[in-house]
Amino acid sequence: xxxxxxxxxxxxxxxTGLHIRPITLVAKLANQYRAxxxxxxxxxxxxxxxxxxxxxxxxxxxxxxxxxxxGEDAEAAVEALAxxxxxxxxxxxxxxxx
Amino acid sequence: MGxxxxxxxxxxxxxxxxxxxxxxxxxxxxxxxxVAEVSEELARNRDAMNRDLGPKYGAIFEAHLMILQDSGxxxxxxxxxxxxxxxxxxxxxxxxxxxxxxxxxxRSRNLADLLDxxxxxxxxxxxxxxxxLSQIGRPVLVLAHNLTPSDAASLNPDFVKGFVxxxxxxxxxxxxxxxxxxxxxxxxxxPCLGDVASGDTVVIDGYRGIVVLRPDAETRARFExxxxxxxxxAAQLASLRDLPxxxxxxxxxxxxxxxxxxxxxxxxxxxxxxxxxxxxTEFLYLGAQREPDEEDHFRAYSKVVRSMAGxxxxxxxxxxxxxxxxxxxxxxxxxxxxxxxxxIRLSLRHVPMFRRQLRAIxxxxxxxxxxxxxxxxSTLPELRHAKMxxxxxxxxxxxxxxxxxxxxxxxxxxxxxxxxxxIDRFVEEVDFLSIGTNDLxxxxxxxxxxxxxxxxxxxDSDPAVLKLIEQTVRAAQRRPLxxxxxxxxxxxxxxxxxxxxxxxxxxxxxxSAIPEIKRVCRSxxxxxxxxxARRALTLETARDVTRFLRGELKKYVPEFMx
Numbered sequence: 167x168x169x170x171x172x173x174x175x176x177x178x179x180x181x182t183g184l185h186i187r188p189i190t191l192v193a194k195l196a197n198q199y200r201a202x203x204x205x206x207x208x209x210x211x212x213x214x215x216x217x218x219x220x221x222x223x224x225x226x227x228x229x230x231x232x233x234x235x236x237g238e239d240a241e242a243a244v245e246a247l248a249x250x251x252x253x254x255x256x257x258x259x260x261x262x263x264x
Numbered sequence: 265m266g267x268x269x270x271x272x273x274x275x276x277x278x279x280x281x282x283x284x285x286x287x288x289x290x291x292x293x294x295x296x297x298x299v300a301e302v303s304e305e306l307a308r309n310r311d312a313m314n315r316d317l318g319p320k321y322g323a324i325f326e327a328h329l330m331i332l333q334d335s336g337x338x339x340x341x342x343x344x345x346x347x348x349x350x351x352x353x354x355x356x357x358x359x360x361x362x363x364x365x366x367x368x369x370x371r372s373r374n375l376a377d378l379l380d381x382x383x384x385x386x387x388x389x390x391x392x393x394x395x396x397l398s399q400i401g402r403p404v405l406v407l408a409h410n411l412t413p414s415d416a417a418s419l420n421p422d423f424v425k426g427f428v429x430x431x432x433x434x435x436x437x438x439x440x441x442x443x444x445x446x447x448x449x450x451x452x453x454x455p456c457l458g459d460v461a462s463g464d465t466v467v468i469d470g471y472r473g474i475v476v477l478r479p480d481a482e483t484r485a486r487f488e489x490x491x492x493x494x495x496x497x498a499a500q501l502a503s504l505r506d507l508p509x510x511x512x513x514x515x516x517x518x519x520x521x522x523x524x525x526x527x528x529x530x531x532x533x534x535x536x537x538x539x540x541x542x543x544x545t546e547f548l549y550l551g552a553q554r555e556p557d558e559e560d561h562f563r564a565y566s567k568v569v570r571s572m573a574g575x576x577x578x579x580x581x582x583x584x585x586x587x588x589x590x591x592x593x594x595x596x597x598x599x600x601x602x603x604x605x606x607x608i609r610l611s612l613r614h615v616p617m618f619r620r621q622l623r624a625i626x627x628x629x630x631x632x633x634x635x636x637x638x639x640x641x642s643t644l645p646e647l648r649h650a651k652m653x654x655x656x657x658x659x660x661x662x663x664x665x666x667x668x669x670x671x672x673x674x675x676x677x678x679x680x681x682x683x684x685x686x687i688d689r690f691v692e693e694v695d696f697l698s699i700g701t702n703d704l705x706x707x708x709x710x711x712x713x714x715x716x717x718x719x720x721x722x723x724d725s726d727p728a729v730l731k732l733i734e735q736t737v738r739a740a741q742r743r744p745l746x747x748x749x750x751x752x753x754x755x756x757x758x759x760x761x762x763x764x765x766x767x768x769x770x771x772x773x774x775x776s777a778i779p780e781i782k783r784v785c786r787s788x789x790x791x792x793x794x795x796x797a798r799r800a801l802t803l804e805t806a807r808d809v810t811r812f813l814r815g816e817l818k819k820y821v822p823e824f825m826x
Contacts, residue, residue, distance in 0.1 A: 185372065185373055185374055186324075186327045186374040186377055187323060187324075187327065189327075190323065190326060190327040190330055193330055194330075213336070216334050216335070216336050217327060217330045217331045217334060218331050218334045218336060218337055218363060218378075219334075219336060221331075221363075221366075221367055221372055221374055221378070222363060222366035222367060222370065222372075223370065224369075224370025224371065224372055225370075
């Protein structure tokens with residue numbers, strides 16, 4: 167079976183950047199898909215299903231990333247993740263404690 | 265140079281344990297069990313937080329749980345144990361350190377989260393909070409954020425070959441204990457533990473205050489060569505042991521030892537000390553479960569006095585804050601402990617404790633040449649009060665028919681500037697003086713010697729300090745009264761000519777410094793020293809004084825290169 171690929175450009179839209187809480191949300195969401203999903207910044211890549219790898223990538227507010235997915239549900243995955251990025255990880259609603 | 269043992273801020277030490285290949289399956293299982301246990305712990309915390317405070321609080325534990333369950337992390341851990349035969353503890357340390365560096369690089373604010381996970385894992389794996397320093401059974405160099413004085417006192421010099429602390433200054437108690445145990449130490453390095461792991465090779469150069477982590481072959485060779493040179497120089501100096509400290513023009517200088525523990529008497533005797541110029545008694549209190557009683561004091565003192573066989577032993581009474589004495593009522597919170605209730609002030613406040621110590625000192629005075637010295641005196645009434653209590657204790661002993669020296673010499677440490685200002689009065693009420701430069705510098709320059717941000721102001725060479733020493737020596741000479749100097753300054757060959765030139769004839773130094781100071785004394789005439797002192801007193805900055813004194817030392821005693 168040929169693997170479907172999908173990519174999407176996203177921006178860190180919340181005020182606090184890509185820290186542990188938004189990353190947890192990204193990883194949880196990514197884990198719902200079977201596709202292999204990576205977050206790419208410059209030449210660095212992180213597995214979107216790994217909190218630790220994404221933490222190591224950093225991410226200031228306004229920074230851009232490329233989402234790359236490969237697998238049968240790749241398109242759905244990047245679509246869902248892009249929405250999460252665009253919504254600023256729902257940070258304002260969450261009144262995050264950390 | 266040796267193997268590092270890192271105590272992190274929490275006090276964990278991670279042994280580099282390379283495990284034998286046959287232990288790998290068992291250790292892997294131990295690792296998995298620890299991960300499972302910590303996962304359960306995190307899940308419990310998450311559920312409790314969700315329940316009690318709401319999901320946004322539980323989320324942090326959820327995040328930690330996801331990190332711990334990260335397949336990349338767990339693979340890394342397993343690989344290190346399986347391929348490199350690392351112990352699980354060491355694998356955790358290495359893997360987390362690597363991720364921590366990545367996080368640090370991107371300035372992530374979640375470094376603490378990662379370290380928190382590490383701590384949970386290590387706590388579970390080790391099942392104990394802190395490797396007991398007294399239990400170390402192999403040669404190591406200890407690197408820690410801080411060591412309490414009782415930590416330092418429990419170091420076994422047979423195995424602990426040196427230590428480094430991130431906080432503290434050269435005059436701090438930890439540094440003094442290191443000198444007492446004759447362990448190379450560098451204190452107050454600033455943050456450095458992040459760059460070193462247990463098992464790394466480390467060089468500690470206690471002479472220059474340098475720590476080298478993971479030295480390359482060339483550096484190792486250089487330090488090894490230097491250590492060999494020092495050993496041969498020490499052997500040379502040892503040949504001076506039975507020669508008196510006499511200047512070429514025939515002035516006899518008395519070199520006494522500073523000690524903390526009774527066992528150090530041997531260090532003093534080995535170096536041909538003329539006596540004990542400063543016997544610190546704090547060790548009796550530090551780390552003790554209960555207040556030392558009169559017998560505890562007496563045992564320690566009599567051991568030293570007997571060993572010194574008639575040579576003078578100057579015992580300094582309690583010189584710490586109340587926080588160091590577990591059984592005293594908790595001190596009010598002190599904003600400035602070094603200006604607070606400590607030392608003689610504390611002794612005068614807790615008279616029964618003070619009397620116990622004085623009774624033991626008096627009883628020991630029947631066994632040899634004992635003198636008593638009060639620390640941190642700042643006013644005449646304090647001195648009189650202390651002497652009055654001493655008089656009372658003497659009367660009690662006389663009534664009980666207990667033997668002691670009725671003419672026990674009483675002296676004070678000159679370490680508060682107010683005493684120098686009033687020195688003409690003090691000399692009339694004491695039998696001897698001992699200048700304690702460590703505190704005198706701190707109080708004169710108003711600088712906390714443990715605060716690395718201001719410690720550069722703390723300088724033995726400061727002209728104000730030199731003037732205070734000069735004034736004190738002059739007053740003692742007019743009387744005349746025996747006077748010695750027992751701060752760090754007296755142990756540094758740089759200052760020996762200056763101090764001789766100012767008129768001092770007695771130095772009390774850590775026993776290890778005796779040979780070097782003796783060498784200087786035997787190389788210079790008093791006339792030369794007086795010229796050095798005259799010139800030094802005209803200089804205006806500590807830097808100029810130090811540069812001048814080093815130059816003079818090199819001129820007269822060329823074998824001192826540093």
